[in-house]
Amino acid sequence: MQITSRFTIAVHIVTCIDYFKEEQKVTSEFLAGSVGANPVIIRTVISRLKAAGIVITSQGSSGASLAKPLDQITFYDIYKALDCIDETGLFHFHENPNASCPVGRNIHAAMDEKLAEIQTSMEAQMKQITLADVVSDTRNRILAEV
Amino acid sequence: MQITSRFTIAVHIVTCIDYFKEEQKVTSEFLAGSVGANPVIIRTVISRLKAAGIVITSQGSSGASLAKPLDQITFYDIYKALDCIDETGLFHFHENPNASCPVGRNIHAAMDEKLAEIQTSMEAQMKQITLADVVSDTRNRILAEV
DNA sequence: ACGACTTGTAATATAACACATTACAAGTAA
DNA sequence: TTACTTGTAATGTGTTATATTACAAGTCGT
Numbered sequence: 209m210q211i212t213s214r215f216t217i218a219v220h221i222v223t224c225i226d227y228f229k230e231e232q233k234v235t236s237e238f239l240a241g242s243v244g245a246n247p248v249i250i251r252t253v254i255s256r257l258k259a260a261g262i263v264i265t266s267q268g269s270s271g272a273s274l275a276k277p278l279d280q281i282t283f284y285d286i287y288k289a290l291d292c293i294d295e296t297g298l299f300h301f302h303e304n305p306n307a308s309c310p311v312g313r314n315i316h317a318a319m320d321e322k323l324a325e326i327q328t329s330m331e332a333q334m335k336q337i338t339l340a341d342v343v344s345d346t347r348n349r350i351l352a353e354v
Numbered sequence: 355m356q357i358t359s360r361f362t363i364a365v366h367i368v369t370c371i372d373y374f375k376e377e378q379k380v381t382s383e384f385l386a387g388s389v390g391a392n393p394v395i396i397r398t399v400i401s402r403l404k405a406a407g408i409v410i411t412s413q414g415s416s417g418a419s420l421a422k423p424l425d426q427i428t429f430y431d432i433y434k435a436l437d438c439i440d441e442t443g444l445f446h447f448h449e450n451p452n453a454s455c456p457v458g459r460n461i462h463a464a465m466d467e468k469l470a471e472i473q474t475s476m477e478a479q480m481k482q483i484t485l486a487d488v489v490s491d492t493r494n495r496i497l498a499e500v
Numbered sequence: 501a502c503g504a505c506t507t508g509t510a511a512t513a514t515a516a517c518a519c520a521t522t523a524c525a526a527g528t529a530a
Numbered sequence: 531t532t533a534c535t536t537g538t539a540a541t542g543t544g545t546t547a548t549a550t551t552a553c554a555a556g557t558c559g560t
Contacts, residue, residue: 241452
C-alpha cells in the first residue's frame with residue numbers, strides 16, 4: 209500500500225505556483241504538463257487545496273495563486289486537505305474478529321491505542337516539514353544544474 | 355489508503371498462539387475462526403511470519419508455536435515480515451514529472467529525503483511496540499470482562 | 501501401513517480503489 | 531461575443547486486497 213500520488217502531485221503544484229508566479233499564469237493545463245498527469249486530476253487536487261485554504265482560484269479566471277506563505281503550509285496540511293488517510297485510520301483492521309473468542313473480542317481494543325500512536329508519529333513528522341523547505345531545496349537544485 | 359489488514363491479522367495470530375498454547379493445537383482452521391478470515395489467508399500470513407523467524411510450523415504437523423519471546427517481537431518485525439510497504443516506500447510519487455520543466459526534473463530529489471523521514475518516524479514508533487504489550491493488554495481486558 | 505488431518509501453495513474470482521479520460525456547464529476577460 | 535479557463539460529473543481501465551477452490555505433500559495415531 210502507498211499514500212496516493214495526489215499527495216506528491218499537490219506538493220509539486222504548490223511548488224510550481226510559487227516558482228512560476230512571476231513568469232506566467234499557472235493554469236491546470238500548464239501544471240498538467242509539468243506534473244505529467246491529466247488536467248482533471250490537477251483540477252481536483254487544486255479543488256481540495258482551495259477548500260483547505262492553501263491556494264486561490266476562481267472559475268473562469270485563469271491561474272492559481274497561494275493563499276498563504278510557504279512556511280505556513282506543512283506536509284500535514286496537504287495530507288489533510290487531500291484526505292490521504294480517512295477517519296478509519298492508517299491501519300486496516302480485519303473486519304470480522306470472532307466475538308465468541310476471548311482474543312477475538314478484545315484484540316481490537318488492545319491494539320487501537322498502539323496503532324494510533326504510530327499514525328500520530330507519522331503525522332507529527334509531517335507537521336515539521338513545510339513547503340518553504342521543498343521550494344528552497346528545489347530552487348537550490350535548479351541553480352546547481354548549471 | 356491503508357496498511358493491509360494482514361498486519362492486524364498477524365498480530366491477532368501471534369496473540370492467539372500465545373494465549374491458547376496450553377489449551378489446544380492452534381491450527382490455521384482454529385485461527386481462521388478467531389480472526390474471521392479464510393484459512394488460506396491465515397496460512398499465507400503464517401508462512402511470512404515463519405520466514406521471518408517469528409513462528410514455527412511444520413507441514414503435516416498440527417499447530418503453530420512462537421519462535422521467540424513476545425517481548426522480542428515488535429510491530430516493526432511483523433510489518434517487515436509481511437512486506438506491508440515495499441521498497442518504493444510509503445509514498446507513491448507521481449510517475450511522470452516533466453524533465454523539460456525545472457521544477458518537474460528536481461521535485462522528486464527535493465522531496466525524497468523528507469518523505470523518507472516521515473516513513474522513518476512511523477517505523478521507529480513501530481519498533482517501540484512489542485507483542486508482549488499487546489498480549490498483556492489483551493489478557494487484562496479478558497480478565498476485566500467478568 | 502493406512503486413514504484422517506494438516507500445512508503449503510498455485511490458480512482464479514471478486515470487489516474496491518486509484519488514476520485517466522471524455523464531456524460539458526459556468527464563469528472570466530480581451 | 532469569442533476564446534479560454536475552472537469545476538465537476540460520469541465512465542473506463544488497470545491494479546491490488548481478500549476470498550475461495552483445489553490439491554500435493556507431510557505427520558500422527560491407530
